[in-house]
Amino acid sequence: MIFNVVRQGSAFARNLEELFGDMRASSLCNPFPRFSNLHAFIEDVVTDILLEGIGTGRDEDCQILKDFLKHAGLPTDTLTVIEERGLAEMWGEPLWVSAHENLVEEVFHILFRDVGLLSRFNQLTSGYIIRFGEYVDGTDTRFTKRGRLKRQHVPQIIKNAIFHRDGGECRSCKRSLDRIVNPEVTERYDHIIPLAEGGANDVTNLQLLCEECNSAKSSRLDPVSPDYFRAYPLGASSYVSDATPPRRGA
Template sequence: MLEAKFYDTYHFCNVVKNVLYHSENYLGVLNDFHGDGRIYYRLSTFNKYSILHEFIEFIVHDVYYDQSSEAALEKKQKNQEVYQDIPIALNILRPSALPIELALEHHNMPHQSFEDFLDKQNKKFIECDIDDAYEFIHTLRETGVFHELIEHISKEVFHVVFQNRDLMKNFNILMANALEHEARSETPNEIKKIFSRPGILKRVAIPVWVRRAVFFRDRGRCVLCDKDLSGQVNLENKENYDHIVPLAMHGLNDISNIQLLCKECNQHEKRAKEAVTSDNYQSWYTY
């Protein structure tokens, strides 16, 4: 059971969407996630904390650091000066509270405030600089509360974006391209066993928990032809669990790369070995 707080969850969903649909604008950021061989050390075989979870965590982490940038801090300090004689405005705006603090408060996670942190350094908020903000975040990391927050938000964002198969396709194409690029170099010895050949992962049995999650997300219907695969209408219709980006195209063994197809669509529509899905969904709401 996920206790969703939905603090900035949809903002992060939008950031993830923008990065995946406009990846050419984020090449430097994305390289820090999967470039220079990093993709190899993110590969796993159907881990519950998937590579998509890791990607979301990476994005959320980057956003919180960006929100504590020098420009953002200077803007907050200016607000502190402007409203210093208007206590009610300061109480509403709370310029001395960093975004990461507000998120921790919303999630009821005990933590030291930035003002308390500065007080121990004999500094006032109006005097601090970006190094103080980053040192504060580093302190939160050391206590473990920073990671606890990022992981929880990542699970919430995953809960939302996993519903979007087209987004899943774009994410897995991005990861497949990274894996294809690295296939030109030597595969690290410690992970060679998961490959059938350079850049191509071995086919493995899809775990029950993955099949159940995908079956419920796709509402027991073939995502391409909408055939009912629940067994309640026709026992002849058998579900097939398909890699959106085929393994032969450097696809991953990751829950984000699996969708529900009928036998016929799996045999015919995927024959070209292309990344195929649909944006048709069985509605649970009647208008």
């Protein structure tokens, strides 16, 4: 469902405005939070999905929530507690909090592999960042005078995550950026949606490029490579060798 919301943002414009509109856009502008912009988005959508059937009076409408409560190890009468007292009651319940956080984290790591989706997500948030930057009009130190986010230092833990996700390869030319393989190469952590176009300083808005590809891209809004990193590439020779029957007596 999150994939569909991101891919078809115009169809969910009202919901996105509730999440990112007005002063809520300020949270999109923090530099490289561990709990990324996508984490926060997933958390909001997940919570809405879990509570979607509450109050209808039909048990079948609450099946997703029931399954989640079972997964979390919570008693079934927890559903009654939520209906009567609201979700706020659950934030003090360790099993609920742990299961909810794990669900958000798992969904994030699945979607984090899809850089095309990340590009689309950051395009959705860029408009809210630009609008907020214009609203604060130079009073927020995170922004330039032009109303765009300032470039920030990328923490090492963020670099590690991007390098690992992209398999140590330039996403554009597929050149290896592993210093063991190419000791002279320099990796660059490029903003997928440039800061000048409303891009965020967020782990979801970075990709790994070599120095040459990064220089060529500059601050242009170029499409990202949709390819995933291949753990082991399959080629014609692989199929031939794998299909070769063992020698008699081997």
